[in-house]
Amino acid sequence: MTRTLSLAGLLAGAWLGLVTPVLAAPSLPGGIIRDLHGLEQRLQADAAGEVRGRALAQAERLAGGNAADRWARALYLQLAAGAEARLGNARAAADHLASARAIEGVEAAQADRWLRQEVGLRLEADQAGRARVLLADWLSRHGGTVDDHWRMARLLAAEANWEAAARWVRRALESGGEPAGARATLAASVLQRAGDDAAALAVLERRLEGAEGNPEAWRRAVALAQRLGDPGRAAALWEAGWRRGVLAGREDLLQRIRLHLAGGTPARAAELLAESLVEGDLADDLANRRLLARAWQAARDRDRALAAWEALAERSEAGGDWLQLGRLAHGWGEWSLAERALERALSLGEQEAEAWLASLPEGRGDGDGAAAASQQPSSAHTGA
Incomplete structure (x- = not known):
């Protein structure tokens, strides 16, 4: 020095x-x-x-x-x-x-x-520790520069004094513009640990513009949005990261689909998943087929949802999948499909199917499914 x-x-x-x-x-x-x-x-x-x-x-x-x-x-x-x-x-x-x-x-x-x-x-x-005490003493008599505020925040964060550190971070943000690099990371970490997830997410979102090569920054922002109970925002952030090429690969693609499903855009989730299964970008296995069926169901696309659940049930031969198909067909007034699916579920040990079978209308025949659906109990639309 x-x-x-x-x-x-x-x-x-x-x-x-x-x-x-x-x-x-x-x-x-x-x-x-x-x-x-x-x-x-x-x-x-x-x-x-x-x-x-x-x-x-x-x-x-x-x-x-x-x-x-x-x-x-x-x-x-x-x-x-x-x-x-x-x-x-x-x-x-x-x-x-x-x-x-x-x-x-x-x-x-x-x-x-x-x-x-x-x-x-x-x-x-x-x-x-000694530096922090001295700086606090000095700042008690002086306004200090933005650099002083960041330094104080960093020293308090090193002592895990998150509330006090967050106060200095906010002061630095108010007087010093947008932080970059290590300061942005410090700000987001301190604010999150102090319980101010919204402010932490705001810092991270602004930083994402310069984080093209840092997928962890995008993942952290999405995780914070989820913690804040804002799945739509989480899905939008992930989609932006995906389109910019920051997020890539099978796991990130699957997470993209799941976030769309949770974030209120299930039809988009289903479309992405269906395309990925055809193209071979994701494994054509039971887990992904079940996710596809749930996505079409959440999107209220009756024909695609029933077709997806039926294809899954025939492939898995799982009583639970047949039961779900039967309940869904029942709720949408597809009586013949409901009867067939529920009988298969009952034969595979799903005792709940018996009550659903008993509730099928006499002299039934598949008619206006939408009208029939409006007359069914809400439980008929529940997911698996």
Whole structure:
């Protein structure tokens, strides 16, 4: 890590780009000013080890002196911090700044500038907990930048303090525009863990525009939409990801179909599944055939639903499939099909079929199924 100090910045109590002068700082003797100036030049000449030794010796010598001595001691400690930073000793640099700002008589504004710089050094020294405490102290007196807000959110998230982290995320979002990359991930994670799924989903949805190569971002957004009880939104997100090529393959195709089925577009689910079975994109097995039958049933496509359930029952020879076909045909007034299916279900051990058979009308013959359906109990339309 490299730090640079300028003499003007040093004597004004500034470092790392903070240039507000300390107007009330005591005047320093000319010899002290020349010594500080010389050490600053030596530091810029990469003599960090020499500067550290001299600065710490001077700071020790001036301990316990008058106001000017104390101010000079603080500036020597700041120089020592710069030298330690040049040498890669972030913790020692932070400790010197902490000592400098604790000296009696140092202006509050200057102490705050050193505290702000110490935060970064504590982070570089892997002292995140201490950095968080210092940053919270500093932010209690300053508005801070968007970067400060994100940093505070990240530090609180590292401590699993999700509610507090979420407050800083919201503050950052309000003042800093749309987050990208790691910040967007942090925002979504923190907001979700804090229980604000809607805000987390909003962040993820905005991020999806730049997440063409990140299928996990799309899956996470869909999962959040499902958690929010918005299956239509989940289906729309998945469809968008599929059309952009981010989501692909058999599993993603099957999930696309299931989301359409759950999201209020069952006819689209059935069409996709039927096409996939014909094209061989999905296995033509009992599970997918049963899903197809349920999709046509949910879409209220009577002919296709009955045909799909009948084909499935003949293939599976499962009593439950015959029973479902019989109940559905019963509900839609397809009496001959209902009778045949229910008798087969009964022969396969489905005792419930007996009651359905008994409820078939006398002298029945298949007629206007739609009219008949309106006269049947709602249970006739239930899925398997």
